[in-house]
Amino acid sequence: MKSIVCYETQHGSAKRLAQAIAARLNCLCVNVDTPFQAEDETVYDHLVLVFGFRGPYTAQLTKLFLERMRGKLHYKHVVVAGEGLFSEKEFPSVAEGLRALAEPASFHTFFMKGQLRVATLTMEEQAILGKFSQLTGMVIEDMGEFSQDEAERIAAEIETTLAACPAVEDPDAGKKRWICSVCGYVHTADLPPEQCPVCKQPADKFKEM
Numbered sequence: 292m293k294s295i296v297c298y299e300t301q302h303g304s305a306k307r308l309a310q311a312i313a314a315r316l317n318c319l320c321v322n323v324d325t326p327f328q329a330e331d332e333t334v335y336d337h338l339v340l341v342f343g344f345r346g347p348y349t350a351q352l353t354k355l356f357l358e359r360m361r362g363k364l365h366y367k368h369v370v371v372a373g374e375g376l377f378s379e380k381e382f383p384s385v386a387e388g389l390r391a392l393a394e395p396a397s398f399h400t401f402f403m404k405g406q407l408r409v410a411t412l413t414m415e416e417q418a419i420l421g422k423f424s425q426l427t428g429m430v431i432e433d434m435g436e437f438s439q440d441e442a443e444r445i446a447a448e449i450e451t452t453l454a455a456c457p458a459v460e461d462p463d464a465g466k467k468r469w470i471c472s473v474c475g476y477v478h479t480a481d482l483p484p485e486q487c488p489v490c491k492q493p494a495d496k497f498k499e500m
Contacts, residue, residue, distance in 0.1 A: 292336035292458060294318040299342040299350035304405050304437045305374045308446075309341040311439070312372065315446035316453070323356040337368045337453045340389070343405065344375030344382060357392035359476050359489055368456040369395035370449055374405045396459045399452050401445050405437070469497040 294316045298309035306322075313320035316339070323340070340357075342350040357364075371386050382402050390398045412420070469483040470476070474490040483497035 292453075292456075293334060294337035294339060294453065295335045296320045296339040296341060297323045297353075297356065298340075299323045299352045301343055305341050305343040307437055307439070308372060308374050308403060308442045309339075311442040312339055312341065312446040312449055315443070315450050323350075323352050335367065336458065337370065337456070338364065338393075338395075339370040339372065339449065341372045341374065344373040344385070344402075353389065354392065357389060359474065361392065361488075362394070363477065363479070364393045364395045366459040367395050368397045368399075368453060368459075369393045370399045370401065370453065372401045372403065372445060372449070374403045379404075397456055399449075401449060403438075403441055403445055468500040470500050472496050472498055 295318055296309045296313040296316065298305050298320065299322065300306040300309075309320050316337075340353055342353045369390070371389055373382050373386065375382075379402050383400070386400045466479050467481055469478045469480070471478075471487045471490060471492060473492045473496050474487065476487050476489040477500070478484050478487075478497065483494045483499075485494050486492070487496065
């Protein structure tokens with residue numbers, strides 16, 4: 292079965308985790324900010340989402356990506372891999388929110404402790420960390436380097452998990468597919484929708500794929 296890895300990153304470590312997973316799965320690795328390859332969901336059986344996770348928040352781009360894919364992943368297997376700091380306790384609730392958006396055939400989560408180099412952060416990010424320190428009493432300091440060994444261990448676990456997932460037949464296979472020329476939303480039916488559910492554009496903005 293065919294996989295794709297989509298990542299969102301600010302400082303690059305989530306991308307490195309995504310690349311390790313893609314290398315293990317021998318598949319395409321793309322940024323969710325330019326996810327045109329991933330949105331032809333009929334091509335892929337497995338979707339792996341990787342994002343940098345900070346505090347109780349996750350990447351808005353990942354959520355927007357799943358909004359565009361809403362209703363298209365019922366017959367797919369989805370993996371969410373979070374990479375971050377201080378956040379392992381909050382990660383399950385955030386991942387559950389992503390699962391609700393994806394509504395996949397199966398859903399699997401993995402978490403990897405990330406790196407933090409305070410000197411490389413923007414002034415805005417340092418200010419946010421400063422407020423976090425005041426509220427929690429935690430001292431924010433460098434947390435170490437990205438662990439390639441840990442990334443490869445998680446990649447191996449994901450490979451094993453997906454290998455155990457059964458194929459699920461997609462009843463929409465073979466139907467016409469229409470893409471919104473404004474936002475990229477893909478609609479599967481004999482005719483385009485009267486209105487795009489994402490950007491609200493009319494039917495004439497859809498082109499047959």
